[in-house]
Amino acid sequence: MSEIQLKTEVERVRKQTARPWLSPLNVRRWQNFKANRRGYWSLWIFLLLFVLTLFAELIANDRPLLASYKGELLVPVMVDYPEEKFGGFYAVTDYRDPFIMEEIEANGWVLWPPIRYSYYTVNNEIPAAAPAKPSWLYTKEERCARYPLGVEDPGCTIGNWNWLGTDDSARDVLARVIYGFRISVLFGLVLTLASAVIGVSAGAVQGYFGGWTDLIMQRFIEIWSAIPVLYLILIISAVLPPGFFILLGIMLLFSWVAFVGVVRAEFLRARNFEYVNAARALGVSNRTIMSRHLLPNAMVATLTFLPFILNGSITTLTSLDFLGLGLPPGAPSLGELLKQGQRNLTAPWLGITGFVTLSIMLSLLIFIGEATRDAFDPRKTFR
Amino acid sequence: MPLTRARRSGELVKENAPLLSVRDLSVAFSQGDQRTTAVDRISFDIARGETVALVGESGSGKSVTALSVLKLLQYPAASHPTGQILFKGADLLAMDGRELRKVRGNDITMIFQEPMTSLNPLHSIEDQIGEILKLHGGMRDAQARERTLELLREVGIREPEKRLSAYPHQLSGGQRQRVMIAMALANRPQLLIADEPTTALDVTVQAQILKLLRELKVTHGMSMLFITHDLGIVRRIADRVCVMTRGKIVEEGPTTEIFGDPQHEYTRHLLAAEPKGTPPPANATAKTVMSGKDVRVWFPIKEGFFRKTVGHVRAVDGIDVTVKAGQTLGVVGESGSGKTTLGLALARMISSEGQIEFDGRPIDQLSFKEMRPLRRELQIVFQDPFGSLSPRMSVSEIIQEGLSIHAPELSAAERDARVVDVLGEVGLDPSTRHRYPHEFSGGQRQRIAIARAMVLKPRFVMLDEPTSALDMSVQAQVVDLLRDLQKKHDLAYLFISHDLKVVRALANEVVVMRNGEVVEHGTAEQIFDNPQTDYTKALIAAAFKIEAPADSDVSE
Numbered sequence: 013m014s015e016i017q018l019k020t021e022v023e024r025v026r027k028q029t030a031r032p033w034l035s036p037l038n039v040r041r042w043q044n045f046k047a048n049r050r051g052y053w054s055l056w057i058f059l060l061l062f063v064l065t066l067f068a069e070l071i072a073n074d075r076p077l078l079a080s081y082k083g084e085l086l087v088p089v090m091v092d093y094p095e096e097k098f099g100g101f102y103a104v105t106d107y108r109d110p111f112i113m114e115e116i117e118a119n120g121w122v123l124w125p126p127i128r129y130s131y132y133t134v135n136n137e138i139p140a141a142a143p144a145k146p147s148w149l150y151t152k153e154e155r156c157a158r159y160p161l162g163v164e165d166p167g168c169t170i171g172n173w174n175w176l177g178t179d180d181s182a183r184d185v186l187a188r189v190i191y192g193f194r195i196s197v198l199f200g201l202v203l204t205l206a207s208a209v210i211g212v213s214a215g216a217v218q219g220y221f222g223g224w225t226d227l228i229m230q231r232f233i234e235i236w237s238a239i240p241v242l243y244l245i246l247i248i249s250a251v252l253p254p255g256f257f258i259l260l261g262i263m264l265l266f267s268w269v270a271f272v273g274v275v276r277a278e279f280l281r282a283r284n285f286e287y288v289n290a291a292r293a294l295g296v297s298n299r300t301i302m303s304r305h306l307l308p309n310a311m312v313a314t315l316t317f318l319p320f321i322l323n324g325s326i327t328t329l330t331s332l333d334f335l336g337l338g339l340p341p342g343a344p345s346l347g348e349l350l351k352q353g354q355r356n357l358t359a360p361w362l363g364i365t366g367f368v369t370l371s372i373m374l375s376l377l378i379f380i381g382e383a384t385r386d387a388f389d390p391r392k393t394f395r
Numbered sequence: 396m397p398l399t400r401a402r403r404s405g406e407l408v409k410e411n412a413p414l415l416s417v418r419d420l421s422v423a424f425s426q427g428d429q430r431t432t433a434v435d436r437i438s439f440d441i442a443r444g445e446t447v448a449l450v451g452e453s454g455s456g457k458s459v460t461a462l463s464v465l466k467l468l469q470y471p472a473a474s475h476p477t478g479q480i481l482f483k484g485a486d487l488l489a490m491d492g493r494e495l496r497k498v499r500g501n502d503i504t505m506i507f508q509e510p511m512t513s514l515n516p517l518h519s520i521e522d523q524i525g526e527i528l529k530l531h532g533g534m535r536d537a538q539a540r541e542r543t544l545e546l547l548r549e550v551g552i553r554e555p556e557k558r559l560s561a562y563p564h565q566l567s568g569g570q571r572q573r574v575m576i577a578m579a580l581a582n583r584p585q586l587l588i589a590d591e592p593t594t595a596l597d598v599t600v601q602a603q604i605l606k607l608l609r610e611l612k613v614t615h616g617m618s619m620l621f622i623t624h625d626l627g628i629v630r631r632i633a634d635r636v637c638v639m640t641r642g643k644i645v646e647e648g649p650t651t652e653i654f655g656d657p658q659h660e661y662t663r664h665l666l667a668a669e670p671k672g673t674p675p676p677a678n679a680t681a682k683t684v685m686s687g688k689d690v691r692v693w694f695p696i697k698e699g700f701f702r703k704t705v706g707h708v709r710a711v712d713g714i715d716v717t718v719k720a721g722q723t724l725g726v727v728g729e730s731g732s733g734k735t736t737l738g739l740a741l742a743r744m745i746s747s748e749g750q751i752e753f754d755g756r757p758i759d760q761l762s763f764k765e766m767r768p769l770r771r772e773l774q775i776v777f778q779d780p781f782g783s784l785s786p787r788m789s790v791s792e793i794i795q796e797g798l799s800i801h802a803p804e805l806s807a808a809e810r811d812a813r814v815v816d817v818l819g820e821v822g823l824d825p826s827t828r829h830r831y832p833h834e835f836s837g838g839q840r841q842r843i844a845i846a847r848a849m850v851l852k853p854r855f856v857m858l859d860e861p862t863s864a865l866d867m868s869v870q871a872q873v874v875d876l877l878r879d880l881q882k883k884h885d886l887a888y889l890f891i892s893h894d895l896k897v898v899r900a901l902a903n904e905v906v907v908m909r910n911g912e913v914v915e916h917g918t919a920e921q922i923f924d925n926p927q928t929d930y931t932k933a934l935i936a937a938a939f940k941i942e943a944p945a946d947s948d949v950s951e
Contacts (some may be wrong), residue, residue, distance in 0.1 A: 037787065037831060286782035290847070293744060294797040295770030304796075308787045 044387040051383020058376040065194040072127035072187035075107050080120035089125075108133070110160065110167055117166075128171045129184035131191040131344035135174060137167065142182040143352070143359040147173035177361040179352050185362065189369050191344035196373070199260065200326040204318060206264050211271025212314055216302050218272065219279025219310075226276070237269045249337050259338060263328065270321055271314060278310040312388045319381025323374050330370065346370055412484065413440035414618050415464070415503075415586055420478035422459050422468070422642075433459045435642040436477060441586065446612060446619040448633035448650075450626065450665070452866040453837065456642040457622045461590050463488075464620070465499050482586070501531045504579035506572070508591040513575060514563040520547075520574055521559040527581045546577040551607055568730070569600035576607065583615060590622045597729045597893055602937040605632055624866055626665060630654055631941045638662045668868035670900040672878060674723055677903040677918055681719035683755075684887035685741060685773075685855050689713050690749040692733070692740050692911075710736040711747070712911040716889075718855065721881065723888040725902025725919070727895060727934065733911040734891045738857045741889065742775055753855065771801040774848035778860040780840035784832040790843055791828040794818070797851045817850040821876060838869035842876065849880060857889045862897050874900050895938035899923055907931050 046052050070077060075088040086093060088107060095102040098115045105112060108128065116122055129135065137158040138144040147155055152163060155173075159165035176185040214233075218226045245262055252258050282288060283306065291301050332338035333347025346366055353363025422434040434456040441447045449457040462468050464480055464487065480487040482503065487495065507513040514523060524546060525539040534542065540559070547555035550573040563571055572592060579587055589608065593601035609632055612619055621633055629636055629650065636653045638646040638661065646659040657663045691714075693707035710733045718724045726734040740747035743758060743766050751759040753773060758766065777783035784793055794814045798805060805813070815825040821842040832840055841861060848856055858877065862870040874897055881888060892898050898905060898919075905922040907915040907930065915922060915931045926932045936942040 286777050286779055287785040289744070290775065290777055290783045290844070291785075291796065293742065293770065293775040294847070294851075295767040295800050296796060297767075297800075304788075305785055 041387040044389070045383050048383035048386050051379045051381075051386070054376045054379035055383070058373075058380060061193065061373075061376075062197055065190050065197070068190045068194050069125075069130075071125055072129055072131070072184070072190050073125045074128060074130045074133040075105075076122045076124050078123040079116055080122075081116050082119045108167075110165075113167070124171050126171065127175070127184065127187055127190075129174075129187040131183065131188045132342060133184065133187070134182045135172075135178055135184060136182070137172070138174070138178055138182050142178055143180045143356055143362060144174060144178045144182065145359075146175060146177040146361055148175070176365050177359065179349070179362060180356055180359075185349070185365055188344045188349060189346070189365060192346045192349065193369060193373060195256070195339070195344060196326050196329060196346055199256065199329050200322045203260055203263055203267060203325040204322045206260075207268040207321070208271055208314060208318065210264070211268035212275050212307075212310065214268065215272040215275025216279055216307065216310065219276040220283055220298070220302050220306065222280065222283075233269055233272055237266065239266070241266050245332065245337055253340065254338060255340055256343075259329065259332065263325065267321070267325065271317065274313040274317065275310045278313055279306050282306050282309045316381070316385040316388055319377050319384060323377050323381075326374065326377075414443045414445075414483065415441040415620070416479075416481040417460070417464070418479045418481065420460065420463065420480060421476045422456070422463050423474050423476050424472055425474070426472065432476075433473075433642055434463070437637075437639070437642070437644045439637050439644060439647060441618045441620055443585070443618055444612075444616050445635065446621055446633045447635045447637060448621040448623060448629040449637050449639055450623060450629055451639035452624055452665075452868065454641075455639040457639050458590055460639070461505070461588050461620060461622050464588060465503060465505060466490075466495055467505075497531075500527055500584075501582045502584055503586045503588065504582070504584040505588040505590065506575045506579050506592045508594050514571055516563050519560050519562055520566075524574070524578050524581055527578055531582045542581070543577075546581055547574070549580065549611070550574070550577045551603075552577075567600075568596050569603065572596060572600075572604055573607070576604075576611070580611065580615070584617060586618045586620065587612075588620045588622070591624070593628065594623070594625070598895070598937040598941075599729060599933060601628075602941050605941060608632065626654075626867070627941055638665065664868065668871050670862075670871045670874045670897050672875065672900050674878070674901050674903040674919060675721060675882065678719070678722060681721055683717055684720050684753070685716075685718040685889070686752045687714065687716045687737075687741050688750040688752075689715060690737065690740055690747055690751065692736050692745065692747045709911045711740060713749070714906075714908075714911075714913055716741070716906060718887045718889050720854065720887050721885045722904065723881065723890050723902045725898040725905040726889065726891045726908060727893065727898055727905060728908035728914075729893060729934075731910075732908040734893075734908050735859055736911075737908070738775075738859055738889055738891050742773055742857050744775070767800070771797070771851045772854045773857075774851060774853040774855070775857045775859065776841075776844050776848050776861045779864050780837055780844055781832075781864070783844050784840055786832055789829050789831055790818075790835075793832070793843065794828070794847050794850050797847065801851055813850055814846075817846045820849065820880070821846045822872075836869075837865050838873060841865060841869075841873055845873075845876065845880070849884075852884065853886070855887045855889070857891070859891050860893070863892065863894060870897060877901060895923075895935060907934070 064071065069089055073089055077087070077089050079086045079088055081098065088105070093105050095105045095112065098105060098112050100109075100112060107113065107116075107122075113122070135144075139150050139154045139157055152168075156163045156165055156168035159168045162168075174184050174186070176189065179185055179188065214229065218229050241263070245259075248258070248262055279302075285305075288301060288305050291305055296304075329338060330345070330347040330350070333345040334351050335347075336351070338347055339345045346369060349362060349366040350370075353359070353366050356362055417437065417439050419436050419438055420434060421432060421436050423430055423432045425431075437456075437460065439447065449460060451457045459468065459473075463473075463475065466487065475488055478488065482498065487498065490498070518526075521540065521543055524543045525536070528534045528539040528542055532539075532542075543559065544555050547558060552558055552570060552573055558566075558570075563574075566574065576592075587608075592608070593604050596604065605628060608619070611617070619632075621629070623629060633650050636646075636648065636650050637644045638653070638659065640661050646653065646657065646662045653662060654666070657666055690711055691709075692711040693709050695704040696706045696708060697703065698705045712733075714737060716724060716737070726737060728734050736745070739745045741751060743751070743761065747759070749759065750757060753769060758769065761769075788796075791811065791814050794817065795810050798810050798813060802810075814828055818825040818828055823839060823842050823846070827834075832843065835843065841864075845861070861877070862873050865873060877888070878901060880886060888901070890898065890901050903919050905915075905917065905919050906913055907922065907928070909930055915926065915928050922931060923935065926935055
């Protein structure tokens, strides 16, 4: 075969066989994951809930999604229209105000989200003193008693129901749960991912270089992890106003340590593997060896850890909120809901809602975690 | 026939029936919906006092057969669709766990391939052997200790009193295998199943262990089922041979007949599979590619709280080597003789002292970073094709890795073309390049490892036992491939091996190493035809004739 023929032959073979997009290993893992039915369904349910709550503003809000006023299409959910537009005089429109509502209805139409409360909206028309029972426990007359026109009032619709009652500030519990779920999951996810990045890098450096690097960092981690985190948060929250990112920062300072151990052990074990030596013999740089050859090994251990760390982060945030050291007052938080449940034992819907939401969220995550662990089990993938 | 042999071994033949009779045995493995048949309706007998060898390449089902005799497979993933295994007339496959445990370790015992992992690293030798004696023999501590000493003496462990409290890691591979044999003999079994007992050992140690097994068989009147892929061993030890391939026994008969007049095509293929061919003629005028002068690698021994260096392990102690273009320098020696360390030092994978020149340029002082551009011309093929390929990268990614460092100017398509090219060169189907290493056999994996080195067009290749993990017929193919590649690209090889047969087929110059020093050095003809030292002679005898040397010449 001549050189040119060989070239074309090579070219032909090359084009015929392209690379599959998902490696067989990952295909096998996905199959293992699917085989765990509980985890598989948990993943879908969790994703559904998470995506829904990501768009919480479109589900529970005190502003209409869309409105048509005098031929103009308005998007109140996105844009702050001053009240002057509708004949009022405040800088921000309160769409729940019956006067504004009548004005818009008279000159167009309004599309409300299914729940007409945001997490901070105070319901001024609750039938009894706050905390009020879920609306479906009242008769129609009771429910509409506080509206100006009683049963006939256009405001006394199903959109203004408090499906899970209100808390002791007359805010809608369901709206707060939706927003609280979102903030808990987001906090957990950001904290977990950030600590994974830091923890995995630290563990990788320790395990790969070993020796003095390992020794010094290991001692540092021992001292670091001996600092009592709760005290520190108490002290810092006395100085700084507690908020999402400050809490995240403080907890991140300590949570990355959880990953170091596994990753370091995995790197120590794998750095003398023959294929790592083979890569060194090819002249591959340390950084590439770490990321290409060693990290996948360590990621298996890390990934199986992730859901449990995620759960831990959420629980920590909730307990801080419960103690009143967490998110600022007024923020939608499940911990705060639990605290209200504890304070208002006569209003069981508060405690029950908080408990059910948390346990469903944490259980779903644990089930997903179990399925992930199964999927990455090397005994199941390499067979 | 078995009858006469049994008489000679001193055991009275009570009945004509064979000791073990495997009838129509099948083994199937199911994984998910898939069901694979590993062993397909095989039958063979073992008479009292007889040694039967099951020969075949990896994947032929020989080990699975051996394991199913004692039902040691992973049930229920494994199953036996058909067949019986009759031991003294009783069907082992039909027995329940309790009855089987009485047979296991008592009437039938087993020794395994890997003496590293078949002994528990946390138990002393005394505990391990004593456990069986107490379990089956019902012995007390003192009694068991007495018997353990007796057994250790029997299997040729020197100074057994001192060894009783030793842990497996304190013993050499050969000693460990002797301990395994002692455990197997503890309850005077009637049948010993040996599953590749010498594959992991040095040739010299292998010869000793085989001699020991042969003697023990005669003195105890045992029968033996011997599993191996090495026909040389079979010829030395077996009375009868069963040749297995793809789960079937294709030929069966007395050893002399099988070797003298093989009937089946596969048997002939196996017999012809030894590495053949001759190395390229020595050429003194060829250009020197790699040379080392007085190369030393000493590992410090540290002791005490402050890790003070109290001495050194002299892994490589002042060795001169020269490797020329188109030539192969073979480095031979037992395990622990420092041959791999020498190779790694020359390739600058570990730090060493002494002068190393590559292509006339001193490289012994270069840092890892400064070495990087040279790595293209200086490649290594590792021993274990299962360990040296990352399980998470496709073949194409593995081969491309070096290209992306040393030829970053190539586009993805050009790189891919080179991969296709080199895979064709090493005899693999290029369309399989997006598969993962676990889908390939050992020989194919070694070809991938060779392709990874060759794609960079190196000038010097260090081959660290590239054939020792492979089947005999695959070894021959890999040797042929290496020789072709050498001829085509004028490569300089440093070929490290304990297998002298392979070295003879490849090397035109040989260095014999022992304890970090050169024992003998010369052209291949000199070393193989006219060895000067006892050590070299012992190595050659063990490798080609499987003869155990005098104790003093080699390690235990």
